[in-house]
């Protein structure tokens with residue numbers, strides 16, 4: 001049920017995405033080294049296995065995701081190594097962040113930032129890593145800049161991530177970095193938004209490893225919810241198959257895909273008349289956004305012929321960033337926060 005893009009294929013997928021979406025070239029290029037590194041790192045499993053016998057299929061059927069049933073992170077997991085690898089990929093795609101990312105890498109090397117503790121703190125605070133982005137007031141101009149400007153990744157036009165705001169001025173800025181918290185983010189002089197960004201990328205790699213392990217161990221199971229059966233996050237993008245018209249939702253937090261009814265909103269479960277509430281761009285019939293007027297959320301949706309697993313759904317989501325801009329302009333919010341879709 002996972003998309004599990006082979007890392008050998010991902011380069012071709014990104015090349016095709018660049019050709020097909022020239023208007024979003026800069027953001028695709030900025031994320032390309034990150035996505036390639038994530039897929040490569042996620043291919044191998046953690047040496048220490050989870051006890052998947054504790055996962056109850058009846059609970060899954062009732063809508064309790066795996067993350068609410070067992071611990072997905074173990075202290076033995078090589079999160080530090082993943083974080084340092086991802087830091088290199090961020091610097092490659094977004095060289096303007098090099099100085100900040102180097103500081104964070106040093107703190108990770110020295111053990112002053114521990115990714116495992118970071119995820120535990122996030123969880124105990126009731127915050128998923130991506131939730132912390134919600135607290136961030138993002139400058140829309142910045143995101144539009146990265147989509148449209150002359151390669152800000154090379155020109156180094158800003159010191160903050162394209163999706164991150166100037167957090168230092170906010171009295172609540174430390175909330176954006178629950179794991180490194182006040183002491184680290186102030187005394188250790190790192191950008192909370194950059195640390196949060198890096199940790200969200202580490203989170204994806206670790207969760208994707210676990211999602212693969214869990215789906216292999218548990219086998220098929222019933223799941224009828226609009227949020228992810230593994231990590232509980234809402235989908236970042238949907239895909240509707242040409243044949244049969246099935247809708248698959250994709251989780252960018254862990255890479256999982258699952259089938260979901262086309263007649264309900266994945267977020268609030270309001271039933272919607274089939275295909276009545278979709279927004280399309282003229283001449284682009286394969287790209288749409290599902291919109292829900294009850295919860296005011298949208299979900300970028302692709303209509304595709306052929307196999308559902310023949311693409312990388314995160315690359316597709318990044319390639320459709322223009323749809324995020326349009327829908328957020330119209331006042332709708334994404335169902336989940338991804339590193340690339342925070343525009344307002």
Ligand SMILES: [Zn+2]
Nearest residue numbers: 228231251254
């Ligand atoms: Zn997930």
Ligand SMILES: [Zn+2]
Nearest residue numbers: 265268292295
């Ligand atoms: Zn809704």
